Amino acid sequence: MRRVVSLFLPHWSTDRLRRKGLGPSPDGARLPLVTVVPDHGRRVVAAVDLEARRHGLTPGMTLTKARSLVPELQAMDADPEADAAGLRSLALWAGRRYSPIVAPDPPDGIWVDITGCAALFGNETSLVKDLHRRTVAFGLSLQIGVADTAGCAHAAARHVPAGRPVIIEPGQSRKALALLPISALRIEAGVAEALRKLGFERIEQLMGEPRGPFAKRFGRGLYRRLDQALGMVPEPIDPLFADSLPRARRGLLEPIGTSEAFAQVIGDLASDVVAQLTAIGKGARRLDCFFHRVDGITQTIRVGTAAPSRDIAHLAKLVISRLETVDPGFGVEAITLAVPLMDTMGSRQAEGLADDVQRGPNLAALVDALANRFGHRRLYRDTPRPSAMPERAIAQAGPLAPPGGASWRIDHPRPSRMLTPPEPVQVTAMLPDHPPAMFVWRGKRHRVVRADGPERMQGEWWREAGHEADNPYAVRDYFQVETATGGRYWIFRLGDGENPATGPMRWFIHGAFA
Incomplete structure (x- = not known):
C-alpha cells in the first residue's frame, strides 16, 4: 500500500533566513522576525516566525501596524526564489x-x-x-x-x-x-x-x-x-532530480508489464548512465529505477553497490533482481534510471574489452548481490578497535571498507561468541585468585574440570556506567574454564576478590569458545 509523508514547514521563509545567519540582537535576545513585500506603495508582511506570531502578527498586515505592536521587530525583504x-x-x-x-x-x-x-x-x-x-x-x-x-x-x-x-x-x-x-x-x-x-x-x-x-x-x-x-483518483508525485544527476529515461510506445520487457529496457538505461558516469570519472554507488505507470503511480527500486561500479551488466542485474517488488498495474509507460550516489572511479583497461574476458574474482559483485537481497545493514565484517574492554574492541565495518589502524590481539585468546550484555552466573570459587570450581548459568549447573587465569582488566574511566558489568571503575578478573561436558567458557568476576571498592564481587559469563 502506498504511504506518503507531507512535511509542513509553517515558518519556512523566516527559518531559512535564520539558518543563513540572521542572529539575535546585540543583547542576545531572539527578536521576532517577519518578511515583507511591496504592495501599492506599502510594505506588507508576507511571513512571520514563531515569536512574531506569538505577538499577534499575521501575514497580510502592514509593516507599520506590525511595528506598532512589536517595536523591536526585525523585517527582511521576502525572497520567493530563494x-x-x-x-x-x-x-x-x-x-x-x-x-x-x-x-x-x-x-x-x-x-x-x-x-x-x-x-x-x-x-x-x-x-x-x-x-x-x-x-x-x-x-x-x-x-x-x-x-x-x-x-x-x-x-x-x-x-x-x-x-x-x-x-x-x-x-x-x-x-x-x-x-x-x-x-x-x-x-x-x-x-x-x-x-x-x-x-x-x-x-x-x-x-x-x-x-x-x-x-x-x-x-x-x-x-x-x-x-x-x-485515494479514488491518483495523485502522482513527480520525482525530483538534481540537475547534475546522471540519469536516463525511456518513454515507451505501448505500456509494458512483463519482467522480460523490463529487463530489456533496464539494460539499455544502464548503458546510457554508464556512459555519463564514464564521462565524469565517477562510478555508481546507488541506483534508483522509476517505473511510471499509466495510472499516474510511480514505483521504485533502489539498489546499492559496495564499491563504485561502471559494469553495465552488473548494474542492470542488481535492478533486475528486484523486479518482483514492482506491480505494473495496467502497464508501465516510462522507466527512468538515476544515479543519486556516486564516487570517484578511475578508468580501467578492462572497460573496453569484450564481455567474455576473464577479469578474475569479482568480490564487489558478490557483496552487492548479497546486500541487495538481505539488506545492506546485515552484511558487514568485524574489525578491531582500540579498547581495553573486550566488548568494545570489536567494531562493524562495510564488507569492502579499507582496514583500520588497529590489529587483533593474538597473545590472549578470545571467544568466538560474545554475550551482549554479559549474563550473571552463580559461582563457587575461593577468593581472591582461585578459578571457579562450579557455576550455574541459565538454571543449569556446570562443573569445572580445567581453568586458566586470572587475566585482569580495568574499566575505562572516561566512560559512563551502564550495565553492572560495564562499570568503568570496576576491576575484572577473567578465567577460561572447561566443564565436565566439554564446554569452554569465558567467565569474569567484578572486583579483585579482596577490596570491595574495586567491584561487587559478582560473576558474569561473557562468551563461549568454539
Whole structure:
C-alpha cells in the first residue's frame, strides 16, 4: 500500500533566513522576525516566525501596524526564489536519505513517498521520527503527516494540532478526513468560504451530499481534490532530480508489464548512465529505477553497490533482481534510471574489452548481490578497535571498507561468541585468585574440570556506567574454564576478590569458545 509523508514547514521563509545567519540582537535576545513585500506603495508582511506570531502578527498586515505592536521587530525583504531553491535543496536531501520519490510542495512543504522504504529504518514510525529529529536539528519548525494518499497526509500535517508526527494508519484515510475542515482539501479560499456560509464546515458533510449541484456551482476541482485525498483518483508525485544527476529515461510506445520487457529496457538505461558516469570519472554507488505507470503511480527500486561500479551488466542485474517488488498495474509507460550516489572511479583497461574476458574474482559483485537481497545493514565484517574492554574492541565495518589502524590481539585468546550484555552466573570459587570450581548459568549447573587465569582488566574511566558489568571503575578478573561436558567458557568476576571498592564481587559469563 502506498504511504506518503507531507512535511509542513509553517515558518519556512523566516527559518531559512535564520539558518543563513540572521542572529539575535546585540543583547542576545531572539527578536521576532517577519518578511515583507511591496504592495501599492506599502510594505506588507508576507511571513512571520514563531515569536512574531506569538505577538499577534499575521501575514497580510502592514509593516507599520506590525511595528506598532512589536517595536523591536526585525523585517527582511521576502525572497520567493530563494525560498523555492531552499525547499528544493531540502527535498533533495530527503531523497538521498529516505526515499527516491521526493518533490517540493510549495510554498512551505515537501512530499516524500516512503512506500517500501520503512524497512530500511526498522518500521515506519522509526523513519518518521528520524525525519522529524533531523529536520528539527536544522532549526526548522515543522509538522509531519503520514497517510495512504498525498491529500490526506497534506491535510493531517496542516490541520491536526499535534506536537509530534501525525500518522494515519493504513486504510483509515476516510475516517481521518471526515472531521477535518473543508479547507484541508487544498481548494481555493473563496470556495471554502462559500461552503462555510452554506453550513458545510467538515469534509464528512461534503461526502454525503449529491455531487452534481456542488460540482456545477463550485467546479470539478472540489471533488477532484476530495477523490485524491480519499485515494479514488491518483495523485502522482513527480520525482525530483538534481540537475547534475546522471540519469536516463525511456518513454515507451505501448505500456509494458512483463519482467522480460523490463529487463530489456533496464539494460539499455544502464548503458546510457554508464556512459555519463564514464564521462565524469565517477562510478555508481546507488541506483534508483522509476517505473511510471499509466495510472499516474510511480514505483521504485533502489539498489546499492559496495564499491563504485561502471559494469553495465552488473548494474542492470542488481535492478533486475528486484523486479518482483514492482506491480505494473495496467502497464508501465516510462522507466527512468538515476544515479543519486556516486564516487570517484578511475578508468580501467578492462572497460573496453569484450564481455567474455576473464577479469578474475569479482568480490564487489558478490557483496552487492548479497546486500541487495538481505539488506545492506546485515552484511558487514568485524574489525578491531582500540579498547581495553573486550566488548568494545570489536567494531562493524562495510564488507569492502579499507582496514583500520588497529590489529587483533593474538597473545590472549578470545571467544568466538560474545554475550551482549554479559549474563550473571552463580559461582563457587575461593577468593581472591582461585578459578571457579562450579557455576550455574541459565538454571543449569556446570562443573569445572580445567581453568586458566586470572587475566585482569580495568574499566575505562572516561566512560559512563551502564550495565553492572560495564562499570568503568570496576576491576575484572577473567578465567577460561572447561566443564565436565566439554564446554569452554569465558567467565569474569567484578572486583579483585579482596577490596570491595574495586567491584561487587559478582560473576558474569561473557562468551563461549568454539
